[in-house]
Amino acid sequence: MTIHDIKTSRRGFLAGTGLIIGVAIAPKFLSAAQTGVPAGGSGELRPLNAFVKIGTDDTVTVLSKHIEFGQGPFTGLATLVAEELDADWSQMRAVHSPTDNKIYANLAFGLQGTGGSSSIANAYEQMRKAGATARAMLVAAAAEEWKVPVAEITVEKGRVKHASSGKESGFGALADSAARQTPPADVKLKDPKDFVLIGTELPKLDTQGKINGTAIFTLDITPDNLLVAVVAHPKHFGATVKTFDDSEARKVMGVVDVKQIPQGVAVYADNTFAALKGREALKVEWDLAKAETRSSQELAAEYIRHFGEPGLEAVNTGNVDEAFRKEGLQTIEAEIVFPFLAHAPMEPLDAVFIKAADGSVDIYNGAQFPGFDQQVAAKILGLDEKKVRVNTQLAGGSFGRKAQFGSPYMQEAATTYAAIGGDRPLKHMWTREDDIQGGFYRPMYAHKMRGAIDAEGRITAWEQIIVGQSIMAKADLDQTSVEGASNLPYQIPNLKVTSHNIVLPIPPLWWRSVGHTHTGFAVETFVDELLARVGRDPVEGRLALLDKGSRHAGVLRKAAEMADWGSTLPDGRARGVAVVESFGSFVGQVAEVSVGSDGAPRVHKVWCAVDCGVAVNPNIIKAQMEGGIGYGLGAVLFDAVTLGQGGRIVQSNFHDYRSIRINEMPDVAVEIIKSAEKPTGVGEPGVPPIGPAVANAWRKLTGTPVRQLPIVSVISS
Secondary structure (H helix, E strand, C coil), X not given: CCCCCCCCCHHHHHCCCCEEEXXXXXXXXXXXXXXXXXXXXXXXXXXXXXXXEECCCCCEEEEECXXXXXXXXXXXXXXXXXXXXXXXXXXXXEEECCCCCHHHHXXXXXXXXXXXXXXXXXXXXXXXXXXXXXXXXXXXXXXXXXXXXXXXXXXXXXXXXECCCCEEEEHHHHHHHHHCCCCCCCCCCCCHHHCCCCCCCCCCCXXXXXXXXXXXXXXXXXXXXXXXEEEECCCCCCCEEEEEECCCHHHCCCEEEEEEECCEEEEEECCHHHHHHHHHHCEXXXXXCCCCCCCHHHHHHHHHHHHHCCCEEEEEECCHHHHHCCCCCEEEEEEEEECEECCCCCCCCEEEEEECCCCCEEEEECCCCHHHHHHHHHHHXXXXXXXXXXXXXXXXXXXXXXXXXXXXXXXXXXXXXXXXCCCCCEEEEXXXXXXXXXXXXXXXXXXXXXXXXXCCCCEEEEEEEEEEECCCCCCCCCHHHHCCCCCCCCCCCEEEEEEEEECCCCCECCCCCCCHHHHHHHXXXXXXXXXXXXXXXXXXXXXXXXXXXXXXXXXXXXXXXXXXXXXXXXXXXXXXXXXXXXXXXXXEEEEEEEECCCCCEEEEEEEEEEXXXXXXXXXXXHXXXXXXXXXXXXXXXXXXXXXXHHHCECCCCCCCCXXXXXXXXXXXXXXXXXXXXXXXXXXXXXXXXXXXXXHHHHHHHHCCCCCECCHHHHHHC
């Protein structure tokens, strides 16, 4: 069996030689019953959510409790450990934490799972404590062996030293004896002024393997006698199989079997090509009785009808209606429609199932919530959860796609595996088309805005109505629908924000920066229009509405300074600005835009200032800002998943749901605001400001505000 020596079990890993550090910090929201740890006792299984292993070869391995799909937790968590351990960066390694420990795996959201840009924010103190604990135990071991006082021992760049005796050791030689030391009950962490690694631009630990091809993704896992399965899905959301004819599919060389499952019709083959050709040969009649058969245009019209109905109140301060009746004010109204958006990560969904001799099952996939995957798979396969091991792999992007409560993808994958009996290893795969047409989109939203501003640039009244699906499937107010609107940073005395939850058979999901994907755009373009109506400068006008000492104001000033805001621009160019807080981080951006030869926006340069608290690794922060700008720019310019006549999904691959091209990527300059605040997320906050910054520049160039996205499709039509 060729599995590329991917993963050992947690039990096997912990049985290795060296020092293992676990920091036992059970989240407050987990009861003793949920963790399985008896109240007041240690229990056999501990809710360990941070690990460090020091090997006898001097390597320091961090077991990452967050999935690595390119956003940098391997490097970030290792930086935190290495700082307190006083290790040399060349010693550091990182792997995904073993997930056959049920308790550990089910500390899912923001712990074993990764979501909401939570990796470093969640782990900042935990992993530093893990490193400090390992350091203390190494020092204690050295003091015992050398028979010198602990206080006389120093650690620097991976070497333990006693100056007066001249004794010195690497970590590895002390690892076994350190493992026998009693871990300190509490450890003192470094003062930030003494940081050596935190705040420096360290190279990412996972880059080399991705460059030379040694990095292992789920697609690389190819056990002997592997079956490949793909599923034929309907092209309408909510449709089900009515009848199917598999006679031609079974004639395709390599096709082994065809099975109907709740999600569609599964085709099993000896290789991927045969599975895909077999699926193409299927004849499936779909039952549309419960399917969504309205087009995107019809859905938008339905959304807009809700503007006139009472909604769920998110905030209501002052008296908006009375404020609008005052004389001497300039008022603006706007309606903005946002399309469905697919996540479109480079790696579509996939999973490998391998049955062991004892009947247990190993699952390999790049899951963000492996604990949920374990629960779902065990239930479908009829196994005790202890018999199902989820081995987390590197993943090629997610943007929210692989973070699903209830694990609907795993439901399909496990059902496909169970349907054929599971005697052969199985790889369940989605193609790009499956993914883009598979739903779990950023929902469609519609906003109605009404604002009033006086001659001095003070916004005196603001009303905003938001209509869309509740990502959290709530009947009452869903905060993810209104975040960024219900907590405006601007000083507006009369503010009212309401929302309407729409129920559709189209499954929604958070998309990179969640609610801020639409609220950030609506708010920042509307503020810009209001300020323009009374002739106020977009930067100065915003600063006058913000608390002068706020972090919003800080990044806005810095971005404007970076761009030399107010300087003369080349003919045919304009600049737009936006500032958005999301996931605790503050980002200001200025975009310089022209009208391209095709009549569409051409974005030349973006200046980005970010305040994300302590900058653990500036290299990663800058990369995430650059990536977020590219991702958000592609969406605002080009991307929409649309339902055509009769509700059929239109887009299918990158030719009609396109990413930004390399020649379309603007020059990006990023500066990080120095801060002593705790670290906050950077994976998502770079996305929201780029859309409104570009739209604001576009309005200056053309005189036309952007009321519907994507911009290029609106221009083309």
